[in-house]
Amino acid sequence: MTINNTTAPDFLTYLHEQVPSFLTAIVAELKSQYNIDVTDLHADHVCYRTETTAQYTALVEALQSVDASESFSLLVESEIGGRQIATFKLSRPIEVGLGSCRHRIDVVEIPSPKEGSPYETGLEHIEFVIGDAGIHKSPINDEVHAAALDAWMGKYPSISWNTKAFHKQCNPDVSLKLALRDYGKVSVKFHLIPLETVIKFETGAV
DSSP: OOOSOOOHHHHHHHHHHHHHHHHHHHHHHIIIIIOOOOTTSEEEEEEEEOSSHHHHHHHHHHHTSGGGTTTEEEEEEEEETTEEEEEEEEEEEEEEEETTEEEEEEEEEEEOOBTTBOOOSEEEEEEEEOSOTTTOOOOBOSHHHHHHHHHHHHTOTTSOOBOTTTTOSBSOEEEEEEEETTTEEEEEEEESSOHHHHHHHHHTOO
Protein backbone atom coordinates (compact mmCIF):
# COMPACT_ATOMS: atom_id res chain seq x y z
CA MET A 1 0.00 0.00 0.00
CA THR A 2 1.29 3.46 -0.87
CA ILE A 3 0.37 7.09 -0.44
CA ASN A 4 0.26 9.66 -3.20
CA ASN A 5 1.09 12.85 -1.34
CA THR A 6 3.91 13.99 0.86
CA THR A 7 2.31 16.14 3.54
CA ALA A 8 3.39 15.47 7.11
CA PRO A 9 -0.15 14.89 8.48
CA ASP A 10 -0.98 12.37 5.76
CA PHE A 11 2.33 10.56 6.18
CA LEU A 12 1.81 10.38 9.94
CA THR A 13 -1.68 8.97 9.41
CA TYR A 14 -0.29 6.44 6.95
CA LEU A 15 2.34 5.26 9.45
CA HIS A 16 -0.10 4.85 12.31
CA GLU A 17 -2.54 3.00 10.05
CA GLN A 18 -0.09 0.77 8.19
CA VAL A 19 2.84 0.01 10.50
CA PRO A 20 0.75 -2.11 12.91
CA SER A 21 -0.52 -4.35 10.11
CA PHE A 22 2.95 -4.39 8.49
CA LEU A 23 4.59 -5.55 11.73
CA THR A 24 1.81 -8.02 12.50
CA ALA A 25 2.08 -9.58 9.04
CA ILE A 26 5.86 -9.89 9.34
CA VAL A 27 5.67 -11.48 12.79
CA ALA A 28 3.08 -13.99 11.57
CA GLU A 29 5.03 -14.87 8.41
CA LEU A 30 8.31 -15.30 10.28
CA LYS A 31 6.60 -17.74 12.63
CA SER A 32 4.72 -19.57 9.91
CA GLN A 33 7.51 -19.86 7.35
CA TYR A 34 10.63 -20.08 9.50
CA ASN A 35 9.38 -20.78 13.04
CA ILE A 36 11.08 -17.58 14.21
CA ASP A 37 9.29 -15.97 17.16
CA VAL A 38 10.12 -12.25 17.37
CA THR A 39 7.30 -11.15 19.64
CA ASP A 40 9.75 -10.52 22.49
CA LEU A 41 12.28 -8.66 20.34
CA HIS A 42 12.41 -4.88 20.05
CA ALA A 43 11.36 -3.66 16.59
CA ASP A 44 13.37 -0.44 16.64
CA HIS A 45 12.46 1.10 13.28
CA VAL A 46 10.71 0.71 9.96
CA CYS A 47 11.94 1.72 6.53
CA TYR A 48 9.75 3.65 4.10
CA ARG A 49 10.91 3.70 0.48
CA THR A 50 10.21 6.35 -2.13
CA GLU A 51 10.12 5.45 -5.81
CA THR A 52 11.68 8.69 -7.07
CA THR A 53 14.19 11.23 -5.81
CA ALA A 54 11.54 13.92 -6.19
CA GLN A 55 9.23 12.02 -3.82
CA TYR A 56 12.07 11.59 -1.34
CA THR A 57 12.97 15.28 -1.41
CA ALA A 58 9.37 16.43 -1.07
CA LEU A 59 8.67 14.08 1.84
CA VAL A 60 11.84 14.90 3.76
CA GLU A 61 11.21 18.63 3.31
CA ALA A 62 7.61 18.22 4.46
CA LEU A 63 8.67 16.36 7.60
CA GLN A 64 11.05 19.19 8.48
CA SER A 65 8.47 21.92 8.02
CA VAL A 66 7.05 23.98 10.86
CA ASP A 67 3.74 22.14 10.53
CA ALA A 68 5.50 18.81 11.18
CA SER A 69 7.63 19.91 14.12
CA GLU A 70 5.23 18.56 16.75
CA SER A 71 5.14 15.10 15.12
CA PHE A 72 8.58 14.52 13.54
CA SER A 73 12.15 15.44 14.40
CA LEU A 74 15.09 14.75 12.10
CA LEU A 75 17.72 12.54 13.72
CA VAL A 76 20.08 12.63 10.75
CA GLU A 77 20.24 12.92 6.98
CA SER A 78 23.45 11.68 5.43
CA GLU A 79 24.86 10.00 2.37
CA ILE A 80 25.21 6.24 2.72
CA GLY A 81 26.08 3.95 -0.16
CA GLY A 82 25.85 6.75 -2.71
CA ARG A 83 22.40 8.05 -1.78
CA GLN A 84 20.79 10.17 0.90
CA ILE A 85 19.02 8.56 3.84
CA ALA A 86 16.94 10.56 6.32
CA THR A 87 15.89 9.18 9.69
CA PHE A 88 13.11 10.75 11.74
CA LYS A 89 11.85 10.23 15.27
CA LEU A 90 8.12 10.31 15.93
CA SER A 91 6.95 12.24 18.96
CA ARG A 92 4.12 9.73 19.41
CA PRO A 93 5.26 6.11 19.04
CA ILE A 94 3.30 3.65 16.96
CA GLU A 95 2.06 1.03 19.39
CA VAL A 96 1.40 -2.51 18.27
CA GLY A 97 0.05 -5.20 20.58
CA LEU A 98 1.17 -8.75 19.82
CA GLY A 99 -0.14 -11.19 22.36
CA SER A 100 1.18 -10.19 25.76
CA CYS A 101 3.89 -8.00 24.18
CA ARG A 102 3.52 -4.39 23.15
CA HIS A 103 5.85 -2.90 20.56
CA ARG A 104 6.54 0.83 20.38
CA ILE A 105 8.09 2.00 17.11
CA ASP A 106 9.13 5.63 17.00
CA VAL A 107 11.84 5.77 14.32
CA VAL A 108 11.32 5.75 10.54
CA GLU A 109 14.13 5.52 8.02
CA ILE A 110 13.58 7.06 4.57
CA PRO A 111 16.19 6.24 1.90
CA SER A 112 16.26 8.01 -1.44
CA PRO A 113 16.18 5.69 -4.45
CA LYS A 114 19.42 3.99 -5.42
CA GLU A 115 20.24 3.62 -9.08
CA GLY A 116 19.76 0.05 -10.20
CA SER A 117 17.66 -0.89 -7.16
CA PRO A 118 14.08 0.18 -7.90
CA TYR A 119 11.44 0.07 -5.16
CA GLU A 120 7.80 1.02 -5.11
CA THR A 121 6.79 3.70 -2.65
CA GLY A 122 5.79 2.20 0.70
CA LEU A 123 6.99 0.26 3.72
CA GLU A 124 9.95 -1.93 2.77
CA HIS A 125 11.67 -3.36 5.83
CA ILE A 126 11.69 -3.59 9.59
CA GLU A 127 14.61 -4.28 11.91
CA PHE A 128 14.68 -6.20 15.17
CA VAL A 129 17.27 -5.85 17.93
CA ILE A 130 18.79 -9.14 19.05
CA GLY A 131 21.51 -7.59 21.20
CA ASP A 132 21.61 -7.23 24.97
CA ALA A 133 21.87 -3.58 25.96
CA GLY A 134 23.90 -4.56 29.00
CA ILE A 135 26.50 -6.34 26.87
CA HIS A 136 26.37 -4.87 23.38
CA LYS A 137 27.10 -1.18 23.84
CA SER A 138 29.16 -0.21 20.79
CA PRO A 139 27.81 -0.37 17.22
CA ILE A 140 31.32 -0.80 15.83
CA ASN A 141 31.65 -4.22 14.24
CA ASP A 142 33.86 -6.58 16.22
CA GLU A 143 34.00 -10.17 17.43
CA VAL A 144 31.08 -9.50 19.79
CA HIS A 145 28.81 -8.58 16.90
CA ALA A 146 30.06 -11.50 14.81
CA ALA A 147 29.49 -13.99 17.64
CA ALA A 148 25.97 -12.72 18.35
CA LEU A 149 24.92 -12.78 14.71
CA ASP A 150 26.46 -16.21 14.21
CA ALA A 151 24.60 -17.47 17.27
CA TRP A 152 21.33 -16.03 15.95
CA MET A 153 21.76 -17.66 12.54
CA GLY A 154 22.84 -20.89 14.25
CA LYS A 155 19.41 -21.14 15.86
CA TYR A 156 17.88 -21.38 12.38
CA PRO A 157 20.38 -23.37 10.28
CA SER A 158 17.90 -24.22 7.52
CA ILE A 159 17.49 -20.54 6.54
CA SER A 160 19.58 -19.09 3.72
CA TRP A 161 20.47 -15.86 5.49
CA ASN A 162 21.51 -12.76 3.59
CA THR A 163 24.89 -11.91 5.14
CA LYS A 164 25.82 -9.05 2.82
CA ALA A 165 25.85 -6.62 5.79
CA PHE A 166 27.57 -9.05 8.19
CA HIS A 167 30.90 -7.28 7.75
CA LYS A 168 29.49 -3.75 7.71
CA GLN A 169 31.70 -1.46 9.78
CA CYS A 170 28.90 -0.11 11.94
CA ASN A 171 26.01 -2.15 13.36
CA PRO A 172 26.19 -5.17 11.04
CA ASP A 173 23.09 -7.22 10.39
CA VAL A 174 21.73 -10.35 8.80
CA SER A 175 18.45 -10.44 6.95
CA LEU A 176 15.90 -12.42 4.99
CA LYS A 177 13.14 -11.71 2.51
CA LEU A 178 9.43 -12.29 2.94
CA ALA A 179 6.54 -12.07 0.48
CA LEU A 180 3.51 -10.45 2.11
CA ARG A 181 0.10 -10.33 0.49
CA ASP A 182 -0.50 -6.63 1.14
CA TYR A 183 3.07 -5.34 0.94
CA GLY A 184 4.86 -7.47 -1.63
CA LYS A 185 8.49 -8.44 -1.07
CA VAL A 186 9.91 -7.00 2.15
CA SER A 187 13.06 -7.44 4.18
CA VAL A 188 13.48 -8.30 7.85
CA LYS A 189 16.82 -7.44 9.40
CA PHE A 190 18.38 -8.40 12.72
CA HIS A 191 21.07 -6.34 14.42
CA LEU A 192 22.45 -5.70 17.90
CA ILE A 193 21.99 -1.96 18.42
CA PRO A 194 18.87 0.19 17.80
CA LEU A 195 19.21 2.64 14.90
CA GLU A 196 18.64 5.71 17.08
CA THR A 197 21.49 4.65 19.37
CA VAL A 198 23.76 4.16 16.35
CA ILE A 199 22.90 7.62 15.04
CA LYS A 200 23.70 9.19 18.41
CA PHE A 201 27.02 7.35 18.43
CA GLU A 202 27.89 8.48 14.91
CA THR A 203 26.90 12.11 15.49
CA GLY A 204 28.64 12.32 18.86
CA ALA A 205 25.38 12.75 20.76
CA VAL A 206 26.38 10.05 23.30
